[in-house]
Amino acid sequence: MKRPRRLLLNAFSMNCVSHIQQGLWRRDDMRQLEYASLDPWVELATLLEKGCFDALFLADVIGTYDLFRGGAETSMVEAMQIPVNDPAMLIPAMAYATEHLGFAYTSSVLQMPPFTFARQASTLDHLPRGRVGWNIVTSYLRNASANLGFSGLPPHDERYNRADEYLEVVYKLWEGSWEEDRYFRTTPLMAHAP
16 A cells, blocks of 8 residues: 655745845835844744744855846846855754754855865754755856856866765765764873872
8 A cells, every 4th residue: 555645845045135036025024135134034944844844945056147138237236146145054043943844055066175065064964953955056157156266167067077076075074984973082181190
């Protein structure tokens, strides 16, 4: 007998004024202008958990949409995913306010070295006891490369080759750096005193 499939509910947002609903920030009943404050994010997380949502997905981009009319002016005027904050920084506060809600966030493999990312992601996952997931991206906005210190956005295939290597390194750091149940223990200095 087949077990019934469970419907998973996931909310989708971004730590900015306007994600994909341009102009809603102008409404009096919206809190998007408070995107840089923890209060609306904690309120959202507790509301989602109360509504039995499984997770909140936090999108992110590194760069600005700059193709329309030859530049980024429209994106800036309309607050189209700009300004945008790092979504990972919201997760500890939201996780602290909830018990079951999961969190996924976007982070590009071009953003930081694998060791630094593995360390930060591991810490981020430990705090809410395993309720965190990573949306792996390779970046696609041309000006993202300048923000990340590249002379130009690497070609598509090169970005995906880097991603493969990045994932391999990160996975090895997570799974192979420590033996299971191995912790460092220190002996008090006075233990060996006469």
